[in-house]
Amino acid sequence: MAHVILGLLLLRPQSLYDLVKSFEAGVSLFYSASSGSIRRALESLLTRGLIEVAEVAPDARGRKTYRVTDAGAAEFRAWMTGPMTGPDAEAAALPRLFFLGLLEPDERGDVLSRITARVEKDLARLEAVREQLDGQEIPEEFGDIYPFQRATLDYGLASARFAREWFQRFAADHPGRAAG
Structure with a gap:
């Protein structure tokens, strides 16, 4: 804060x-x-x-x-x-995006690159979890629970993919404002 x-x-x-x-x-x-x-x-x-x-x-x-x-x-x-810290990429990225205009134009592109890299790292972590789950058999007693847990993971994956694409597109669409 x-x-x-x-x-x-x-x-x-x-x-x-x-x-x-x-x-x-x-x-x-x-x-x-x-x-x-x-x-x-x-x-x-x-x-x-x-x-x-x-x-x-x-x-x-x-x-x-x-x-x-x-x-x-x-x-x-x-x-x-500086580095993007904390467990939540969105919580680290959005304040930086909000205040990006306070930086010099030649610094903005680097910040956007770090944000995108952080989102990509989180996406890779979620994809690894998905691959691990896809290789496991779900015990019968979790049959009613697992679909909702998997839906939560799928939401996280979709959200991370959206964030990555959004930040990439923003940086490409605002080169004069983002990178100077």
């Missing part, structure tokens, strides 16, 4: 309230967060020196507006251009 908040603050300085609204307005399509988890992430980013308070409203509420520090911008860039 910290990197998503850094990306949102790189777009423009925002208060906690603004960040909650930003999550609701667009980020929630790929990442959900409560106001409490956003608040905790802001506190951590402040402690680490990745963001700072840009302004405190002079009214009684004293709303704080946050902005990214140079260290925060470097952290965000390192995350965007």
